[in-house]
Amino acid sequence: MKRYVIIGNGTAAAGCIEGIRSADAEGSITVISAENYPVYCRPLISYYLEKKTDLRRMHYRADSFYADNHADVRYGIQATGIDAAAKEIMLDNGGKLPYDALCVCTGSAPFIPPMQGLETVQNKFPFMTIDDALALEKAVTPESRVLIIGAGLIGLKCAEGLHGRVQQITVCDLAPRVLSSILDDKCAAMMQKHLEANGIRFLLGTSAQSFSGNSAVMQNGETVDFDVLVLAVGVRANTAIVKNAGGSVGRGILVDDACRTNLPDVYAAGDCTEYHDISSDSVKVMALMPNAYMQGHTAGVNMAGGAALFDNAIPMNSIGFFGLHCHTAGSQPEGCEMYEEADDSHIKRLFVRDGRLVGFMLIGHMHRTGIYTALIRNRTPLSEVDFARLKIEPQLAALSAEYRDHVLKGAV
Numbered sequence: 001m002k003r004y005v006i007i008g009n010g011t012a013a014a015g016c017i018e019g020i021r022s023a024d025a026e027g028s029i030t031v032i033s034a035e036n037y038p039v040y041c042r043p044l045i046s047y048y049l050e051k052k053t054d055l056r057r058m059h060y061r062a063d064s065f066y067a068d069n070h071a072d073v074r075y076g077i078q079a080t081g082i083d084a085a086a087k088e089i090m091l092d093n094g095g096k097l098p099y100d101a102l103c104v105c106t107g108s109a110p111f112i113p114p115m116q117g118l119e120t121v122q123n124k125f126p127f128m129t130i131d132d133a134l135a136l137e138k139a140v141t142p143e144s145r146v147l148i149i150g151a152g153l154i155g156l157k158c159a160e161g162l163h164g165r166v167q168q169i170t171v172c173d174l175a176p177r178v179l180s181s182i183l184d185d186k187c188a189a190m191m192q193k194h195l196e197a198n199g200i201r202f203l204l205g206t207s208a209q210s211f212s213g214n215s216a217v218m219q220n221g222e223t224v225d226f227d228v229l230v231l232a233v234g235v236r237a238n239t240a241i242v243k244n245a246g247g248s249v250g251r252g253i254l255v256d257d258a259c260r261t262n263l264p265d266v267y268a269a270g271d272c273t274e275y276h277d278i279s280s281d282s283v284k285v286m287a288l289m290p291n292a293y294m295q296g297h298t299a300g301v302n303m304a305g306g307a308a309l310f311d312n313a314i315p316m317n318s319i320g321f322f323g324l325h326c327h328t329a330g331s332q333p334e335g336c337e338m339y340e341e342a343d344d345s346h347i348k349r350l351f352v353r354d355g356r357l358v359g360f361m362l363i364g365h366m367h368r369t370g371i372y373t374a375l376i377r378n379r380t381p382l383s384e385v386d387f388a389r390l391k392i393e394p395q396l397a398a399l400s401a402e403y404r405d406h407v408l409k410g411a412v
């Protein structure tokens with residue numbers, strides 16, 4: 001009987017468990033979970049703050065998930081090291097765990113740059129976990145003034161979650177626009193206007209230079225007084241455990257399309273890895289839930305002796321703030337052609353290179369965006385579809401019957 005061990009208990013780990021069980025019903029699966037919760041849907045922590053969900057409904061899988069899959073989860077335990085030669089991992093409770101196949105699914109951790117006086121701030125929080133959301137919930141009152149550092153996805157989701165529970169929310173970012181890693185200036189401006197209309201205040205192109213208790217001095221000289229500080233500057237992949245074992249690591253753990261690391265029988269999946277983005281033909285960390293699941297599943301199948309590849313990864317996001325939705329996928333390489341459609345309430349930007357769709361940004365658009373995503377993922381030559389029609393509206397009628405049957409596979 002094969003012994004499978006998974007470090008981490010997030011989305012990638014859930015995918016890995018399901019991948020293993022799709023190929024091996026017998027082997028033992030042990031999951032080492034630093035957090036004390038069954039796998040949950042991390043993006044829902046802001047909905048928890050908004051009171052749109054509760055802890056139970058945040059579960060990513062049914063209550064019987066681990067029992068159904070004969071997986072033994074060890075909660076509240078950290079893996080501290082991998083001995084790749086002995087094929088065992090070390091635990092922070094002093095224990096050791098042998099494995100035949102190991103998957104590292106350690107996700108990422110908040111990145112907090114050095115900021116002068118940060119230690120003088122009492123009420124400061126990251127926003128990554130259920131425990132962060134619970135702590136933040138305890139700290140705020142209806143009179144609180146909240147300063148959020150970081151206008152990326154996590155910072156803005158936190159702002160939306162706290163909206164209505166506090167008196168004032170200010171978000172600052174060194175970047176000159178919101179969601180700077182996924183939106184360009186025009187799309188970001190529309191999103192910012194919408195957030196401002198909902199009472200969120202922005203200080204962009206500047207960030208906190210120093211703190212003194214509950215006061216921040218910004219780089220532009222402005223002073224912002226606050227009661228609660230949220231640090232949402234960015235995240236870093238948790239790679240140390242593989243690096244210390246001699247594994248190859250860049251910004252994330254390096255894996256191939258089968259999710260193998262360079263250590264024998266050690267796989268890795270999810271936010272802790274970096275891998276090939278086919279839309280930009282570059283290797284990067286893509287900290288995204290669907291990719292984490294698909295990578296985890298791929299790793300699981302391969303650990304159990306099957307053959308699976310995750311070889312069509314692209315960055316993609318589907319998020320909304322105060323009812324305005326935003327979908328992005330792929331990349332916008334230099335020199336690509338752009339098709340644009342825009343009015344006061346929506347923007348559509350499609351990016352085409354070498355006769356293929358390589359990226360899009362849609363604000364206010366909702367329908368069938370999976371068709372665009374599938375065109376990017378499948379590297380479909382646009383000569384094979386009715387792109388003149390698809391540009392205007394993603395619709396199945398613009399695709400051949402064969403494409404619909406064999407390629408889309410429920411993507412829309």
Ligand SMILES: Cc1cc2nc3c(=O)[nH]c(=O)nc-3n(C[C@H](O)[C@H](O)[C@H](O)COP(=O)(O)OP(=O)(O)OC[C@H]3O[C@@H](n4cnc5c(N)ncnc54)[C@H](O)[C@@H]3O)c2cc1C
Pocket residue numbers: 007008009010011012013032033034035041042043044045046077078079080105106107108127128129153154157158238241269270271272287288289290292316317318319
């Ligand atoms: C507020 C917020 C909003 C988000 N919104 C979106 C969104 O809209 N769309 C989207 O695609 N993605 C979103 N994400 C990102 C998404 O949540 C992640 O991509 C996804 O959770 C990654 O899954 P993972 O399993 O790789 O890592 P994680 O879910 O981070 O799980 C890793 C787990 O491993 C544990 N761990 C780490 N080291 C060890 C160790 N040594 N021993 C034991 N356990 C360990 C960690 O504690 C953690 O529980 C959001 C994230 C946040 C925080």
